[in-house]
């Protein structure tokens with residue numbers, strides 16, 4: 252019977268198909284929701300195992316159950332400090348991310364289009380690039396007068412190298428046929444840059460931005476944990492987690508972790524949306 | 537890009553003419569391109585590969601010259617030289633009396649694979665050249681673009697991106713993009729390679745129709761002998777690498793052409809002649825690799 256329903260769906264005219272695909276989308280949503288519920292259920296059972304059966308499950312038994320996390324969360328969200336942590340981390344991520352884009356995109360493009368520039372700047376860049384951002388933390392703590400600036404610097408570095416490598420790779424991979432076609436049609440050097448290289452590199456710019464955004468969050472949180480965040484109570488989400496850990500509130504640690512997941516998701520969605528906006532030819536399918 | 541030579545201001549697009557009047561004589565807007573003793577190689581002194589060796593060829597005004605040759609013999613290299621993307625090592629290329637020194641809008645190339653900018657719609661791709669140069673603007677540009685888009689049958693796909701077009705549509709869009717620049721020479725490098733047989737035939741007919749309308753000097757590179765004979769006024773067969781002109785066959789099939797002509801005895805005769813020469817050239821490249829096959833033989837024996 253389901254098979255018959257299936258075939259009748261398949262032969263439906265185009266107009267009906269959009270509804271079918273909507274239903275499919277919903278099905279996906281339902282499936283995702285179910286999966287999360289099942290996951291939470293297992294987590295709850297696993298975490299409460301000890302209370303019910305007298306012995307703890309190896310790994311999961313050490314984590315607070317979701318219900319306790321939820322309880323902690325409802326309490327935490329009423330506190331200003333928690334939201335200040337968001338603001339602090341967001342600010343740091345944005346500063347590091349934006350500066351990395353502002354410097355990294357032109358730098359990558361310059362590396363791509365000018366071989367003298369590449370000859371001079373690429374070797375030192377390649378030597379510095381493999382150094383993990385967090386390895387810069389001590390140096391930048393000495394280097395910069397304030398904690399805040401050190402964090403910003405390390406965050407910037409984390410995204411910068413990724414941005415540059417993506418932009419450089421993307422710009423170098425542009426098919427010579429586009430450049431040649433444009434040359435035939437009378438394009439000047441500036442036209443080649445603005446009409447071919449720039450739009451041709453956009454996809455890589457956004458790939459770099461998406462990856463860079465992820466790295467920025469990682470670095471910000473790690474830097475906040477290492478440096479102890481700011482001096483105020485709200486030292487960022489990394490500090491929030493660290494502080495909760497030191498205070499022995501595992502529930503709050505988990506709340507912090509989930510907050511970071513949400514924050515990261517929001518940021519990468521924003522990057523994706525911007526990408527869709529600036530590259531309409533990439534959202535055709 | 538520096539086109540170096542300043543030719544008299546762009547000639548007006550010729551009004552569509554019938555094949556008959558066009559055949560009567562050479563019009564002043566039909567250009568002649570000559571390659572004089574052109575050679576070209578790639579690589580350095582240790583690993584040098586001569587691709588074109590002393591090639592001389594004339595693209596006669598108003599004629600559709602089709603170039604065929606064994607795979608990898610240097611046909612695209614020839615196209616790159618004519619278009620001005622690359623410079624010959626020796627010899628020169630002369631368009632209507634002035635030397636070609638770089639790319640220019642007087643020579644438009646339709647490439648082997650699509651070179652439509654993926655980030656521009658069909659319409660944006662087509663107006664790209666005139667808009668850059670500013671030699672056709674505003675309503676005039678718009679009207680011309682729309683005229684060409686309709687001519688190539690893409691009215692409905694005006695605002696679609698290249699990736700949304702089928703292979704055949706992409707080729708037509710590209711044709712329109714070249715035509716709007718009103719080039720003196722059209723250069724096609726295996727433009728229909730990769731299309732399925734049906735679209736390929738349609739594109740050939742469509743392309744011929746456009747050519748026969750105003751007989752702009754054309755060079756068309758292909759590796760399909762059937763296609764070559766169907767399209768050509770003159771069929772140029774290149775030798776194996778380093779490529780030279782091995783043979784020129786004048787194809788005297790009447791125009792306008794259609795596919796039924798391909799089953800005529802003349803067409804068959806042309807085909808036989810061309811095939812024989814191409815076969816010979818292909819065999820030569822086979823013999824060139826005898827060293828390698830000798831090694832293979834010895835190797836297989838050692839392993840027996």
Ligand SMILES: Nc1ncnc2c1ncn2[C@@H]1O[C@H](COP(=O)(O)OP(=O)(O)OP(=O)(O)O)[C@@H](O)[C@H]1O
Nearest residue numbers: 578579587605606607608609610611612613614759
């Ligand atoms: N930019 C380049 N650098 C080095 N070698 C090149 C370059 N362009 C072409 N060649 C070499 O020149 C030879 C001819 O290449 P070309 O693309 O002109 O052949 P073709 O006849 O167009 O081949 P096909 O039938 O595959 O299109 C090949 O051996 C190729 O390796």
Ligand SMILES: [Mg+2]
Nearest residue numbers: 611612648725
């Ligand atoms: Mg080729």
